[in-house]
Amino acid sequence: MxxxxxxxxxxxxxxxxxxxxxxxxxxxxxxxxxxxxxxxxxxxxxSGTILRYVALMDREKLGLAICVFAHVSLVRHTDGAVEDFERLALACPEIMECASITGEADYMIKVVVPDMKAYDRFLQERLFKLKGVSSIRTNVVLRDVKYETALPLPP
Missing domain, CATH: 1.10.10.10 (Winged helix-like DNA-binding domain superfamily/Winged helix DNA-binding domain)
Structure with missing residues (x-):
């Protein structure tokens, strides 16, 4: 087709x-x-072009006031660091998106939580416990300027 x-x-x-x-x-x-x-x-x-059907929710109305983008760097010489991190990313409901990226960090994750205490708890109980994580740089979303889910189709 x-x-x-x-x-x-x-x-x-x-x-x-x-x-x-x-x-x-x-x-x-x-x-x-x-x-x-x-x-x-x-x-x-x-064909897998349509992956699934979903309902989009307003995260703030669901009590998820905090959205952060975190840049995660791994220690490359640690055995299993990549596999451990990716397994954690797939298992954590707080992580909405995870991408392996180029540049200064190895991954960028989008995390949604109710408040900053919950984000700190997420860091302490999840990410900081992984031996392969060397650093995390967090950017807090102040407001969404554009939130689009429709993919732009090529001409």
Whole structure:
């Protein structure tokens, strides 16, 4: 399937705006009948292009007032440091995102917690306990200027 064909692109854009649309609503939006639209959505799911459907939440309304981006550096000569850190990142619900990066740090993580005491507890009980962690630089989010989940589609 060519992801760049006009109809599939419009289906993807519509689903990124609202993943709860029915096949009929999608079909109305792209100018096709529901059955072929439903088939294209199924192809996108089966190919792994659509990873999953989620509901986006307002973290502050859920009591998660603090969001930080932390740059984590590892001690490279420590056996298993990478595996231990990545296992921790996958297991911690506070870590919303984790990326292996270039530059001064090895990883950047996005962490959400109720308050600074909870972040300190997270650091003390989780990250600082890993033998391979050499440093953590934290940047606290003051306010979200842009929060987008829809991927920009190539032309």
């Amino acid at each position: 060519n992801l760049l064909d006009r109809v599939t692109r419009r289906i993807i854009e519509a689903l990124q705006r609202d993943g709860r649309q029915s096949a009929q609503q999608l079909a109305d939006g792209v100018g096709m009948s529901p059955t072929p639209v439903w088939r294209r959505v199924k192809e996108l799911e089966q």
